[in-house]
Amino acid sequence: MIEIPGGEVVVGDEGKERTVHVDAFFIDEHEVTNAEYGEVVATHEYREGAAGHPVTHVTFHEAQAYCEKRKARLPTGDEWEKAARGTDGRLYPWGNTLARRKPHPFYSGVVKKTAGSNRKDVSPYGVRDMAGSVWEWTDAGDGDQRETRGGLWNLHLDFEYSKTLDRNRLPADSRFLFLGFRCARSAN
Template sequence: MVAVTEGEFVMGADGTQALEDERPAHRPWLAAFSIDVHEVTTAHYAEFLKASGRPAPWQWETVELSRHGDRPVIGVDWADADAYCRWRGKRLPTEAEWEKAARGTDGRLYPWGNQGPVPDLANFALGARFSYSQVLMPVHSYERGKSPFGALQMAGNVYEWVQDWYGANYYELSSDRNPTGPDQGQFKVLRGGSWSDLPKYLLTYGRFKLPPETRNSYTGFRCAK
């Protein structure tokens, strides 16, 4: 894990580049926390399945741990991700924690800075056809694309579930200290973009939402504490 220091940071964005649910830019204060350097891998998730007896993720039958053990697990719904983090003595990051860990405190557009994504910074724009071998990259790849706090692949590879329920206008009413999202909702928030996405979905402030029971080929997670 890497440590993220306490304090304010710029969350969201203003102007025409930002979607309505990404506005306005605001400055929440967060307590110090830690976040995983890497997305959770199939090898780590296999340990959890063995210990917990939880049903396997979607597409799990295509996993070969000898070849894919360092790839991010996909096909997990929100409850799977939440259960894994708890099993590890951790939790899912809040949406604000995730954005600060990816963005730092200078309001940058991508984890590595303001330059648009290129193939040696992130794994993205690979179309829609999934296979563990061909579209997912090992979680320790893209050292040049790391965030200011040292977390890897917070843009691309897989979308990441976070703790919060989604609220379209939440930024207009969110707490200015340790915001945790709405009390309830229909969707959970995901962050970071995936192997199949265009560059605009890799922005540090970009928000995505899915029903919590969704399992697909472009969603994984990492834990915080």
């Protein structure tokens, strides 16, 4: 896990930004992988060669239970956004400029590659794959509707739809090929 220092962060949609304080916390460097998930959930199966790929087809409650077994939790929406945007409110983990090259489908949620292997998708804190790979569950939302964060390149194959401020709401029991998660833990 990577430690994210406490402090102010710009969060929210373009034109509707707000500054909030986030306490120090830790967050996984990359999404939870099939192998990591399988160490905790013995019934988890995945195809040969996919041990290092982000785990997917996991509901909000399953992701939450996995994190709890690791003595962690899902990140809040503000924590996820701070880990992705840094303190300067950047649009993408690497800055405010749209990447010149389209994302390679190997980093999408359908054609998976080892978690954390995209050398360009790195936040100011060193957190990887926050603008691509798979959507990620967060602890934000209410009731049956939960918030996901992160880019989903297999849907758009364009960085424009992978901004650090993008969010989606899904039913908590959703299972998709392009939906995974990472864990967080309070620093105190």
